[in-house]
Amino acid sequence: xxxxxxxxxxxPTSPFKAAVTPIPKHFAAGDQVAHDMYGLGRVTxxxxxxxxxxxxxxxxxxxxxxxxxxxxx
Numbered sequence: 001x002x003x004x005x006x007x008x009x010x011x012p013t014s015p016f017k018a019a020v021t022p023i024p025k026h027f028a029a030g031d032q033v034a035h036d037m038y039g040l041g042r043v044t045x046x047x048x049x050x051x052x053x054x055x056x057x058x059x060x061x062x063x064x065x066x067x068x069x070x071x072x073x
Contacts, residue, residue, distance in 0.1 A: 025067045027052045035061075036069035 010018040027033065031043045033054060041056035051064045063070055 022066065024049075024065070025070070025072070027067070027070075027072065032073040034071050034073055035063065040073075 008019075027043045027046055029043055029045060033041055033043060035041060035054070035056070038054070038056045038059070038061055041054040041061075043052050044055050044060070045053040047053075049065055051062050052067070052070075053060060053062050054070075
């Protein structure tokens with residue numbers, strides 16, 4: 001069994017910049033999106049903060065948050 005990755009502390013004296021937390025993406029029903037693996041699609045339903053159901057034409061996929069590979073057009 002593995003432990004989840006803990007966030008590393010940023011020391012004030014460190015010469016490196018602190019890690020930036022990504023801005024969460026929000027999608028609504030009807031939004032056109034592009035996905036790195038599945039291509040172009042349209043959001044049909046959303047589960048707020050959890051997942052988005054997207055129709056890619058040939059398949060309907062449930063894409064989980066944080067939507068790293070999906071972008072709004």
